[in-house]
Amino acid sequence: MKLEASGVAMRFGEVNVLEPVELSVREGEFVCIVGPSGCGKSTLLQILAGFIAPTAGRVTADGVAVTRPDRKRIFVFQERGVFPWLTVAENIGFGVEKAKRDAKVKELVPLVGLEGFEKTYPHELSGGMKQRVEVARALAVDPDVLFLDEPFGALDSITRLTMRAELLRIWQAAKKTVLFVTHDVDESVQLADRVIVMSARPGRIRAVVDVDIPRPRDISSPRYLELRDGILAEIGLAHEI
Amino acid sequence: MRNWMVSAIAIAVAIVAWDVAVRLSDHTLIPGPVAVVRALGELASTGRLFRYAIASLFRVTWGFTLAIAVGVPIGLALGWWQRGARIVGPVIQFMRPISPLAWIPLAILWFGVGDASAIFLIFIATVLPLMMTAMQAARGVHRVHAMAARNFGLSGVQILRRVVLPSARADLVAGIRVALGIAWLVVVAAEMIAVNSGLGFQIVDARNAGDRYDLVVAGMLTIGLIGLMLDNAIRRAA
Numbered sequence: 001m002k003l004e005a006s007g008v009a010m011r012f013g014e015v016n017v018l019e020p021v022e023l024s025v026r027e028g029e030f031v032c033i034v035g036p037s038g039c040g041k042s043t044l045l046q047i048l049a050g051f052i053a054p055t056a057g058r059v060t061a062d063g064v065a066v067t068r069p070d071r072k073r074i075f076v077f078q079e080r081g082v083f084p085w086l087t088v089a090e091n092i093g094f095g096v097e098k099a100k101r102d103a104k105v106k107e108l109v110p111l112v113g114l115e116g117f118e119k120t121y122p123h124e125l126s127g128g129m130k131q132r133v134e135v136a137r138a139l140a141v142d143p144d145v146l147f148l149d150e151p152f153g154a155l156d157s158i159t160r161l162t163m164r165a166e167l168l169r170i171w172q173a174a175k176k177t178v179l180f181v182t183h184d185v186d187e188s189v190q191l192a193d194r195v196i197v198m199s200a201r202p203g204r205i206r207a208v209v210d211v212d213i214p215r216p217r218d219i220s221s222p223r224y225l226e227l228r229d230g231i232l233a234e235i236g237l238a239h240e241i
Numbered sequence: 242m243r244n245w246m247v248s249a250i251a252i253a254v255a256i257v258a259w260d261v262a263v264r265l266s267d268h269t270l271i272p273g274p275v276a277v278v279r280a281l282g283e284l285a286s287t288g289r290l291f292r293y294a295i296a297s298l299f300r301v302t303w304g305f306t307l308a309i310a311v312g313v314p315i316g317l318a319l320g321w322w323q324r325g326a327r328i329v330g331p332v333i334q335f336m337r338p339i340s341p342l343a344w345i346p347l348a349i350l351w352f353g354v355g356d357a358s359a360i361f362l363i364f365i366a367t368v369l370p371l372m373m374t375a376m377q378a379a380r381g382v383h384r385v386h387a388m389a390a391r392n393f394g395l396s397g398v399q400i401l402r403r404v405v406l407p408s409a410r411a412d413l414v415a416g417i418r419v420a421l422g423i424a425w426l427v428v429v430a431a432e433m434i435a436v437n438s439g440l441g442f443q444i445v446d447a448r449n450a451g452d453r454y455d456l457v458v459a460g461m462l463t464i465g466l467i468g469l470m471l472d473n474a475i476r477r478a479a
Contacts, residue, residue, distance in 0.1 A: 051388060069392040077385045085407040094403075095393035141393060 002027040002177045007057030019204035030178045032188035033196045040203025041181045049075045049147045073145040074138035078154050082122045082133050089118040091133050095141040108136040128159040145177045189228045197234050207234045272455035280455035297428050297439040304363025305424045312368040316375025341366030341427050358435040366427040367420040374416025378409030414479040425468045
């Protein structure tokens, strides 16, 4: 298993943020964690990445206990994670050793479609472009695992759709294991091999849904709608407004 | 109209108003602009102007450099490690309202009358504001930026250099400008009491040595001009 959580739980004082969680992620798998705000999904992701120590249970990556963040497993924040004082190229090369930096940047800029923006500063970029800079910065250190915490949450709905397609393209090209947190059920069914459905307060896993639709996915197919509605029902949301 | 023209006209109007006011008043000791220019010439020709300006700048340079060397790293560290800030914070807050001039007796006791006293006073006056600025600046570092840096495996020193300093830069420059202004204020006051040279000393000396208020105002003008130049220099360097 690439990544394994056993009995991982989290309390902040008296508040039970996360009930014990069991989770195994295979190498190269694309897993979405979906749930309402406050269900502890971001906390779970930060525990898996080693930023927070859980109050119970343990996380292992390739069988080794995770106690701190590691450059083999990179966390991608919303686009606010880019460094505003660095150019696009400097951001992308941030984690790379000096000798390999230029070559890495040259390789990644086209992958994320930022040709011509190498010397641009983030404040001149759109939200989607900043997000791509962050993904490229993560890929530049050639990690095994990418953690994405609602990476497209702040983007407009059209940009979000293109970014999903791009992420899938990058994932297929770069063969990474991806853990992707979102509150958007559609997003999770479009992207994931497997969707972990969480419920709120205290956060726990309600269901694990295998998305058995071949890619590229037809998001108007009956199977897609069936899976999506199943997850919505699981969270307790009707799909009628 | 260009900006510099507006400024030039404003200054010209102020000088004329000063001249007229002095001529109209029956006060004989207050010098007009012409007398002050003549006094500046006198100070310059005897070499005192240059010598005293250098003496003052020397003290500011040392006191201020020491304050930056001590205050900024400590401030950044305290801002970064919140627990340290909780321990040191109250001490700083207590020291801050004490006027740096209140330290003059202790300064003379410890360092005697001379450069070291003035340098100490400048240090005391600026180290706390610099520390506070650096603390705030380090605290202003975005949490996700620090997390990203850790994720890439950067050491504490590397995070300081590659994340904390660049993101704190603007705040630091603003704080250093303010502190340099304070240093320049304090050196003049310190020189009036704790040393026998410098622009502050020149002002007191001119008054004591026979009510030469033209020399007093000439000293004031010099202080203002050098202060302006220092601020400009910092802004340009940043």
